[in-house]
Amino acid sequence: MDPNRLKGKNILITGAAQGMGATNAEHFAEQGANVCLGDINVDGAKDVAERINARGNGKAIAVKLDVTSREDNAAAVQATVDAFGMINVGLFNAGVNKPKYFMDIDESNWDMIMNVNTKAMWLGMQEVARQMIKQGPQEQVYKLINVGSVASRTPLYDVTVYCASKYACLALTHCGAKTLWEYNITVNGYAPGIVRTELWEQLDKDLVEIGMFEQEGQSMEHVARTLTTMKKLSYPDDVKGTAAFLASPDSDYMTGQMIQIDGGWVIQ
Numbered sequence: 001m002d003p004n005r006l007k008g009k010n011i012l013i014t015g016a017a018q019g020m021g022a023t024n025a026e027h028f029a030e031q032g033a034n035v036c037l038g039d040i041n042v043d044g045a046k047d048v049a050e051r052i053n054a055r056g057n058g059k060a061i062a063v064k065l066d067v068t069s070r071e072d073n074a075a076a077v078q079a080t081v082d083a084f085g086m087i088n089v090g091l092f093n094a095g096v097n098k099p100k101y102f103m104d105i106d107e108s109n110w111d112m113i114m115n116v117n118t119k120a121m122w123l124g125m126q127e128v129a130r131q132m133i134k135q136g137p138q139e140q141v142y143k144l145i146n147v148g149s150v151a152s153r154t155p156l157y158d159v160t161v162y163c164a165s166k167y168a169c170l171a172l173t174h175c176g177a178k179t180l181w182e183y184n185i186t187v188n189g190y191a192p193g194i195v196r197t198e199l200w201e202q203l204d205k206d207l208v209e210i211g212m213f214e215q216e217g218q219s220m221e222h223v224a225r226t227l228t229t230m231k232k233l234s235y236p237d238d239v240k241g242t243a244a245f246l247a248s249p250d251s252d253y254m255t256g257q258m259i260q261i262d263g264g265w266v267i268q
Helices: 020-031 044-053 070-086 107-135 160-183 197-208 219-227 237-247
Strands: 010-014 032-038 062-063 087-094 142-147 185-192 258-261
Touching: 010 020, 010 070, 010 107, 010 185, 020 032, 020 044, 020 185, 020 237, 032 070, 044 062, 062 160, 070 107, 087 160, 087 237, 107 142, 107 160, 107 185, 142 160, 142 237, 160 185, 197 219, 237 258
Parallel strands: 010 032, 010 087, 032 062, 087 142, 142 185, 185 258
Antiparallel strands: none
16 A cells, blocks of 8 residues: 555545544545544544544544534535645545335435435535635646445335435436536545445344344345345445545546445346
């Protein structure tokens, strides 16, 4: 790994207190990036920032960020600029899920998932892009990175609203790429499959609750074995390399792409 691959990059990450967000933040900093860790769980984000700063490569700050609030998104962008001088990359990682069968979906389930997974991504993209446009053209390309899902391309009947939110993520990636290139901003994303994170740990419990599985601990291994070509689940470390690639100059001639990191789910 090139310890300077992301040197000079100032990166805002949402949902950075745990899971893929925290792993990406630490990986980016190991390659020289400065990172602003935004999360509604600000204490968790501060813990990640402390680990990064103790290692002494890239620098990190933590901010409390309710991703569904435009004001909070704007404040997180400003905190990044105040700390590091400018912003080069926005990684929109925050996400939630709560499974329900199609006929059991209610307004509260719809609103909660769509607000965090879709509205928040749109708000974050807008606020980061506004700052990038304000900064003006730079020698290096600006990057917006959206975290999609295998559910961005595959219908799953027990998480219909989550699928809708992640299909929307794909649309935001495509439309953002079409709109923002004139400002030297690319928009790409990556789509994980089954990643063993805190979100999936809760999802495992929820799937038992709706009767999809009999016991906790069954869902991840079962889904991985039956739906992926590689017959195994993944971990945040399996995602961080693609995220770093999209944040780096190596991906400068890419835009509007959603890279699958799903163990071969969509071809199964």
